[in-house]
């Protein structure tokens with residue numbers, strides 16, 4: 001039987017995020033992995049040979065695919081999921097967008113550009129309006145749509161319902177980030193086993209800026225960034241998957257812990273996202289146990305797309321404290337990009353018969 005799903009390419013397919021794309025897309029109802037690409041080190045090899053595959057077996061026919069160079073003349077799919085590091089993304093992503101492809105990026109390179117959407121669709125679907133400006137001003141037939149840093153995503157989802165209802169003014173965020181967030185092979189085992197590393201290069205300013213953009217308001221082709229101030233502490237911990245963020249929040253209109261809990265529990269996010277194949281329902285799960293969320297137990301909630309929140313309580317310095325956790329390579333990277341692409345297909349921006 002003919003496969004009518006839209007062909008997609010994965011750039012950076014051999015890395016931690018690239019492998020997560022391939023796993024998440026294995027049974028996707030709308031998209032099929034048609035092409036894989038990576039660096040010159042991998043190009044020309046069979047995928048199974050080029051990738052040091054981390055979990056289980058390489059799905060379906062991807063194992064036998066030949067890895068392509070990250071170049072739009074070799075990779076033809078209309079949708080390009082990108083797990084490249086920042087330097088490679090700097091060159092490849094605009095080249096693909098210029099060639100008419102829709103690029104779903106996980107790199108930091110273009111996230112803060114004023115004409116580039118930085119998306120968590122349940123939180124800021126209207127920000128996709130930036131694409132029109134981007135395509136017009138850059139003369140592109142395609143576009144770049146980005147995802148945030150994985151810790152920024154965890155925090156922003158948990159903050160969104162509270163910011164909507166009570167107006168956040170001040171944020172203190174301390175992260176405990178999994179080793180898979182550093183890519184593969186990532187952090188040397190002797191540095192991280194039995195240890196905590198209280199520094200992740202460039203992470204703190206990224207978290208501080210990206211949350212303000214994501215929780216900002218779109219109007220007339222621009223984002224007015226949220227005006228709250230953020231202080232972030234980033235730590236690497238010996239956890240495999242799942243970034244945890246401890247948040248203390250100050251508000252314009254302070255909620256009680258019960259009101260904050262209700263706002264988080266009732267939140268369903270942007271209605272246009274509901275029902276999409278990768279949309280978690282609900283986007284946030286609030287847990288009442290005193291010792292949750294925990295990455296080992298909760299990272300795969302909602303197939304890795306749900307943000308799990310717990311320990312919502314008062315705070316003597318600001319107003320409310322809580323703990324948020326989500327899967328860094330799924331919600332914070334590949335799964336988030338897939339959801340962005342689904343939304344563009346659902347809106348008809350990417351045609352279902354694109355090939």
Ligand code: NAP
Nearest residue numbers: 012014015016017038039042083085088106107181183184
């Ligand atoms: P990674 O495991 O180091 O993978 C990097 C990928 O990029 C590999 O496929 C590599 O191919 C390819 N690559 C490197 N240099 C290249 C070049 N010059 N040209 C073409 N391809 C090149 O990194 P990762 O953790 O998957 O992260 C990928 C991106 O996602 C980064 O920008 C990262 O900041 C971002 N991100 C990661 C996470 C996470 O949780 N890991 C979350 C959010 C965002 P070879 O195997 O051929 O070298």
